[in-house]
Amino acid sequence: xxxxxxxxxxxxxxxxxxxxxxxxxxxxxxxxxxxxxxxxxxxxxxxxxxxxxxxxxxxxxxxxxxxxxxxxxxxxxxxxxxxxxxxxxxxxxxxxxxxxxxxxxxxxxxxxxxxxxxxxxxxxxxxxxxxxxxxxxxxxxxxxxxxxxxxxxxxxxxxxxxxxxxxxxxxxxxxxxxxxxxxxxxxxxxxxxxxxxxxxxxxxxxxxxxxxxxxxxxxxxxxxxxxxxxxxxxxxxxxxxxxxxxxxxxxxxxxxxxxxxxxxxxxxxxxxxxxxxxxxxxxxxxxxxxxxxxxxxxxxxxxxx
Amino acid sequence: xxxxxxxxxxxxxxxxxxxxxxxxxxxxxxxxxxxxxxxxxxxxxxxxxxxxxxxxxxxxxxxxxxxxxxxxxxxxxxxxxxxxxxxxxxxxxxxxxxxxxxxxxxxxxxxxxxxxxxxxxxxxxxxxxxxxxxxxxxxxxxxxxxxxxxxxxxxxxxxxxxxxxxxxxxxxxxxxxxxxxxxxxxxxxxxxxxxxxxxxxxxxxxxxxxxxxxxxxxxxxxxxxxxxxxxxxxxxxxxxxxxxxxxxxxxxxxxxxxxxxxxxxxxxxxxxxxxxxxxxxxxxxxxxxxxxxxxxxxxxxxxxxxxxxxxxxxxxxxxxxxxxxxxxxxxxxxxxxxxxxxxxxxxxxxxxxxxxxxxxxxxxxxxxxxxxxxxxxxxxxxxxxxxxxxxxxxxxxxxxxxxxxxxxxxxxxxxxxxxx
Numbered sequence: 001x002x003x004x005x006x007x008x009x010x011x012x013x014x015x016x017x018x019x020x021x022x023x024x025x026x027x028x029x030x031x032x033x034x035x036x037x038x039x040x041x042x043x044x045x046x047x048x049x050x051x052x053x054x055x056x057x058x059x060x061x062x063x064x065x066x067x068x069x070x071x072x073x074x075x076x077x078x079x080x081x082x083x084x085x086x087x088x089x090x091x092x093x094x095x096x097x098x099x100x101x102x103x104x105x106x107x108x109x110x111x112x113x114x115x116x117x118x119x120x121x122x123x124x125x126x127x128x129x130x131x132x133x134x135x136x137x138x139x140x141x142x143x144x145x146x147x148x149x150x151x152x153x154x155x156x157x158x159x160x161x162x163x164x165x166x167x168x169x170x171x172x173x174x175x176x177x178x179x180x181x182x183x184x185x186x187x188x189x190x191x192x193x194x195x196x197x198x199x200x201x202x203x204x205x206x207x208x209x210x211x212x213x214x215x216x217x218x219x220x221x222x223x224x225x226x227x228x229x230x231x232x233x234x235x236x237x238x239x240x241x242x243x244x245x246x247x248x249x250x251x252x253x254x255x256x257x258x259x260x261x262x263x264x265x266x267x268x269x270x271x272x273x274x275x276x277x278x279x280x281x282x283x284x285x286x287x288x289x290x291x292x293x294x295x296x297x298x299x300x301x302x303x304x305x
Numbered sequence: 306x307x308x309x310x311x312x313x314x315x316x317x318x319x320x321x322x323x324x325x326x327x328x329x330x331x332x333x334x335x336x337x338x339x340x341x342x343x344x345x346x347x348x349x350x351x352x353x354x355x356x357x358x359x360x361x362x363x364x365x366x367x368x369x370x371x372x373x374x375x376x377x378x379x380x381x382x383x384x385x386x387x388x389x390x391x392x393x394x395x396x397x398x399x400x401x402x403x404x405x406x407x408x409x410x411x412x413x414x415x416x417x418x419x420x421x422x423x424x425x426x427x428x429x430x431x432x433x434x435x436x437x438x439x440x441x442x443x444x445x446x447x448x449x450x451x452x453x454x455x456x457x458x459x460x461x462x463x464x465x466x467x468x469x470x471x472x473x474x475x476x477x478x479x480x481x482x483x484x485x486x487x488x489x490x491x492x493x494x495x496x497x498x499x500x501x502x503x504x505x506x507x508x509x510x511x512x513x514x515x516x517x518x519x520x521x522x523x524x525x526x527x528x529x530x531x532x533x534x535x536x537x538x539x540x541x542x543x544x545x546x547x548x549x550x551x552x553x554x555x556x557x558x559x560x561x562x563x564x565x566x567x568x569x570x571x572x573x574x575x576x577x578x579x580x581x582x583x584x585x586x587x588x589x590x591x592x593x594x595x596x597x598x599x600x601x602x603x604x605x606x607x608x609x610x611x612x613x614x615x616x617x618x619x620x621x622x623x624x625x626x627x628x629x630x631x632x633x634x635x636x637x638x639x640x641x642x643x644x645x646x647x648x649x650x651x652x653x654x655x656x657x658x659x660x661x662x663x664x665x666x667x668x669x670x671x672x673x674x675x676x677x678x679x680x681x682x683x684x685x686x687x688x689x690x691x692x693x694x695x696x697x698x699x700x701x702x703x704x705x706x707x708x709x710x711x712x713x714x715x716x717x718x719x720x721x722x723x724x725x
Contacts, residue, residue: 042405043405043406044405062686062719063685130550131551131555132545132546132547132548132550133545133551133558152547152548152550152551153550155490155491155547155548155549155550155551156549156550240491242373243493243693245490245491245697246490247694247698248694262376262377264373264687265376265494265687266397266678266687266690267682267687267689268399268402269380
């Protein structure tokens with residue numbers, strides 16, 4: 001193929017996507033980074049200040065304390081997803097892919113359903129379920145003799161963040177389940193039959209044959225979880241509001257960014273400082289992705305069938 | 306899972322607003338920006354038709370946002386040039402900033418502005434008091450609303466002093482039928498607004514204390530402020546079980562279902578209760594601490610309206626604002642929305658008995674506004690936000706009253722240097 005024609009083809013097929021991506025993703029990102037090097041005075045005029053916003057964010061205790069608190073909470077939020085959501089997703093996918101399981105599509109739908117609900121509805125429902133006044137959680141625990149374990153989980157500093165993480169897990173467990181399920185279906189039947197002939201039971205087939213083969217998918221799911229968790233915002237905002245109470249126990253980078261950028265009640269929004277927070281969030285996610293690409297992705301062996 | 310990077314949010318918002326704005330904004334029609342989405346019905350069925358009786362040619366659209374998103378949405382629309390013609394003004398700095406950015410016009414020249422006292426206008430004036438940029442609409446009063454049937458059943462009467470108040474709560478707790486005091490701390494602002502700012506003015510002597518705080522003559526670590534925190538810290542045993550996770554909507558439901566005896570109330574709750582509660586209600590002002598004689602109420606200037614400096618239809622917008630200064634509007638507003646009290650000097654008859662009781666406190670007690678609102682929430686950390694957090698923690702028993710005062714004052718000291 002002549003070079004000119006190849007270039008023309010590339011432009012034809014990639015051009016629109018690059019243009020749209022640049023307009024709606026690259027440009028806002030660059031604009032945000034540019035905005036983070038400015039500050040605005042009461043009249044609304046902006047002045048260039050270089051990296052001063054970042055110095056304030058990381059150096060001034062007034063900003064750095066909530067920032068590190070939010071980052072720490074974000075790590076806990078992520079850890080809960082990694083330790084609960086993904087193992088459950090893998091287990092469910094494993095169960096779903098068992099041969100001879102009846103009502104397969106019914107289970108699949110039921111478990112995927114919450115993922116499609118609006119976060120506001122999820123937040124509202126769980127708020128009601130866990131409410132100490134009208135919630136069914138207290139009654140349900142009492143019915144099985146564990147009534148004394150009940151506490152206003154969403155309102156206590158010690159439990160609010162983990163409770164919110166688990167609500168998020170409940171909502172999104174369908175995504176790792178579906179991705180891993182799809183990968184499991186791709187495993188050639190011959191491999192499994194061979195294992196069966198060798199005398200392995202279903203559980204050991206899953207552990208020794210299927211799981212290693214879906215590892216690339218699992219690592220992909222982990223990255224998706226990482227990006228999603230560090231961008232998370234809506235669930236916490238819909239249940240706890242922008243102040244992410246009690247005492248910022250549920251404050252994550254997303255809510256911290258929102259408060260900074262848009263303000264809250266009498267606090268006016270500070271777009272330039274908000275842009276600085278957003279930029280730092282971007283670099284945290286970038287760093288996480290780079291670590292993943294260099295340390296994990298390169299070592300994953302793919303099996304070609 | 307979240308899809309996009311948050312940084313794109315601002316740009317997206319602006320782009321969306323731009324698209325939405327292209328369709329709107331034509332002469333002869335006005336759009337009102339407001340956070341009172343609860344009142345959309347009343348604006349559409351009562352207030353706007355009453356205005357149209359006089360000015361049939363001016364079309365008005367009431368376009369409210371959710372209260373907690375209002376400031377953010379409004380600022381984005383104003384910056385993007387797509388905001389409505391009439392802007393409902395939050396008190397103090399939020400609106401002052403809009404005026405300073407030349408997004409609101411001054412309203413001093415309007416007919417009828419002399420129908421408001423200086424106190425009524427204070428929330429929407431420049432710091433020197435020379436320019437007013439919004440027409441005051443209403444204030445809200447905080448106090449306590451109670452279930453009259455519960456009071457009769459347990460055999461108690463309206464408490465006048467805090468000692469009586471505590472005795473009443475204790476009696477309800479012993480009786481066990483009702484939640485003695487209905488308030489939650491999940492949303493945090495209730496503890497600050499209906500707790501601290503409600504019972505507090507009696508301790509810091511209303512406006513005098515507020516002015517001293519701004520002048521730097523008093524500190525939030527002073528005994529009068531710590532005492533207010535001590536009072537709300539004592540409420541925990543009388544609140545509903547699991548009050549730490551009880552939201553504002555939970556509180557409203559709990560009381561309107563008749564399960565609570567006393568509700569730490571803002572007058573804006575009245576219309577909600579009128580629609581839902583089936584029992585007779587009464588109201589009493591914040592009970593007085595021992596040894597005080599004067600009483601103070603939080604009579605907080607809360608709502609006003611200004612004109613968008615970029616509006617294409619300022620003539621009509623001014624007609625509407627002038628109509629807002631008339632007794633006709635005040636009467637409609639006060640009775641359509643019992644609990645929002647007009648600020649105009651001309652007296653207005655309030656039909657609702659609970660609302661009438663609350664506004665009647667203006668005769669016997671001195672009015673003051675929330676002390677965190679003027680000037681003191683200008684910097685970082687923001688005093689109002691801090692107050693929400695700290696008050697909720699005090700009620701939750703996570704922070705002592707002394708530590709609460711210290712945290713607030715330390716935060717204030719970081720950026721506020723009052724002229725001494």
